[in-house]
Amino acid sequence: MSGILPGKRASKEGGAMSSTNWKRTLLVVAALFTIVSIAGFATGQTSTETKGVVNAKGQILSVAAVDFPQFQPYKVRTESEKKACDDYGIKYTLLQPQQVTLEGYLETLTNAINQNFDAILCEPWDYTAFKPVLELAKKKGVPLVAVHQKYPDASYFISMLYIDNAGYGGSAADALAKATGGKANVLFMMTQADIPNQVIIRNTFMDTCKAKYPNIKVVDTLFTNVNTVTAASALEAAIKAYPQIDTAIWLEGATVGVGVDVAKEMGVLSKFRVIGVDDPPDVIASIGKGEAWGTFVQNFWKQGYEGVRNIVDYYTKQPFPKETDCGVVLVDKSNWNNYLPTMWAPVAIKGKAYSK
The missing domain is CATH 3.40.50.2300 (Response regulator)
Structure with a gap:
């Protein structure tokens, strides 16, 4: 195995990820556009609870997430979103872009906004490229939740769940x-x-x-x-x-x-x-x-579950944090086989207060 040591160095300052770098950086996945729709209902609830949370039209809330579940952390996040939707008796749709590119993600997010979901979870990692799509969501009145990234202009989102x-x-x-x-x-x-x-x-x-x-x-x-x-x-x-x-x-x-x-x-x-x-x-x-x-x-469990809960609280007019640092946990030899409870411990699952 041999290689040439790259001469490029990381700069002290970081900017937004360009679409060119994103294309060059990530593997293009030639998969069909995948839509996974799950209407989940929590067990052991009263008939009123089983009905689930509804929107202004009296319809069960329909939440979408744009994500790449073929990668481990995003798989964790989407599974946590599904669990939250199941707990609250609302519909969940996972929208997976056909290609792992910035353009593919933005196209999928735009389509989601135009499908009139009640709310959408997304990760706005490129501050400049995302802005026109965020403007579209604001214009159409579609609530957005930002996950993993803390976007500079919080006005586009009902909440942001990020990593410090x-x-x-x-x-x-x-x-x-x-x-x-x-x-x-x-x-x-x-x-x-x-x-x-x-x-x-x-x-x-x-x-x-x-x-x-x-x-x-x-x-x-x-x-x-x-x-x-x-x-x-x-x-x-x-x-x-x-x-x-x-x-x-x-x-x-x-x-x-x-x-x-x-x-x-x-x-x-x-x-x-x-x-x-x-x-x-x-x-x-x-x-x-x-x-x-x-x-x-990084706590993708908290990002996914509480992102959905924020949406539920938004529609039911309950207080919820507008910004949440989801945290990072070191996994090493001492906890490699039992770290999952640590990841779920700070998550505000249904019936549990948000951590301060």
Whole structure:
């Protein structure tokens, strides 16, 4: 296995993801446009509750989500949305774009807005590209919930359930310092240099280390393009060029497993920490085997369930938080086989108060 160390570096500032980078970054999935519609009714309820929440026309609420469930974190989120809709007795429709591109997502979201769903959950990661579609939703009076991303203009959404990326970066630095005695040589593996949330995580990690852990050094930052071959080649070249690297932190979840494979092949796994993001099954299994060191799991369970609950509360005129930091949990050898209760613990399921 050989590769050339990319010369491109992550900038200190991050901008919105361009459609060109998005196309180049992610695999285009040639799947048929998928619509999964589920009308769920919670069990053990009275006849009034079983009817479900209704809109102004007296019809059962119909909620849609635009998402890519073929990827693990989004699968988690959509399953949590389905559970919430089942609990509240409302209809759920999952709209999966035909292609994993920015354009494909925006087209699907536009179609959803024009189908007159009662509310839609979406992830507005490109601030500029999403604006015209958000304007359309506002014009048509379709309530939107933003998940995972905190959009700069909150007026487009009835609520936003996001990850505090600065908090993520600081927590990652603290966790690594605790495990290493405050000494490590780190390589970051990002999707691209201009993915806003990844840039914030990396930069906050570096700022935290500079202020608190001067012996944790970021040696380099490389880009995977969410491609396993690219990731493997880049990592191998980096380890050869900088043999002092003892920790690789991934900020995209699709190629983390490659890190373990490369470290094994190069004979450095025993002294090399592979740190992932979210909970792909292969990474969780690798942690259980003592191979990958750990992974920072973003709470997509809370995003999905509470996003739907916010919609229900909006229609039933109940108070709900307009902004929610969903949080991140470190999964490592100590909790790899029992972390799911931790992810569900802060979720405000039906009948439980929102956390403050």
